Amino acid sequence: MTKNHVIAVLVNDQPGVLQRVSGLFGRRGYNIESITVGQSEEPGLSRMVIVTEGDDTTLEQIEKQLYKLIDVIKVVNLSANPMxxxxxxxxxxxxxxxxxxxxxxxxxxxxxxxxxxxxxxxxxxxxxxxxxxxxxxxxxxxxxxxxxxxxxxxxxxxx
Incomplete structure (x- = not known):
């Protein structure tokens, strides 16, 4: 079943990280409904909140692909819990x-x-x-x- 997923991605605050993350979505044919990026509670790390659409299998693939990027520290499916x-x-x-x-x-x-x-x-x-x-x-x-x-x-x- 296709639905919107909200994913939080903790990344190193480095030039080009946003481009690499959004590029991964584009190359795989996944659409980004919205993306917000800002500082996190940890110095040197930023948090991206990405809204994307897909089934649970698609979400699992997105998480696996994100973890392959060197600057990605943590990926959390926020929509899996009360938020x-x-x-x-x-x-x-x-x-x-x-x-x-x-x-x-x-x-x-x-x-x-x-x-x-x-x-x-x-x-x-x-x-x-x-x-x-x-x-x-x-x-x-x-x-x-x-x-x-x-x-x-x-x-x-x-x-």
């Missing part, structure tokens, strides 16, 4: 003064925040799981989304 995942999106939406109260209603419902207001637009910041971000985008779409930027998923296991 917390978050994503951030900035959405610039067309907002004439008459529409702003309606848009503010959507923003408040999603516990989002307006981070910028222009003459004919508003920029909204929303943080949450992927489904929450998708739902907010769909509700703002009728007003006219001028620009959209999403971070991709970051996650940790609970406890």
């Amino acid at each position: 917390v995942s978050r994503e951030l999106a900035l959405i610039k939406v067309k907002a004439e003064p008459a529409e702003r109260p309606e848009i503010m209603g959507v923003v408040e419902t999603f516990r989002a925040a307006v981070v910028d207001i222009g003459a004919g637009s508003m920029m909204v910041q929303v943080i949450g799981d992927t489904e929450k971000i998708d739902a907010m985008i769909e509700l703002l779409r009728p007003y006219g989304i001028r620009e959209l930027s999403r971070t991709g998923v970051t996650a940790m296991t609970r406890g």
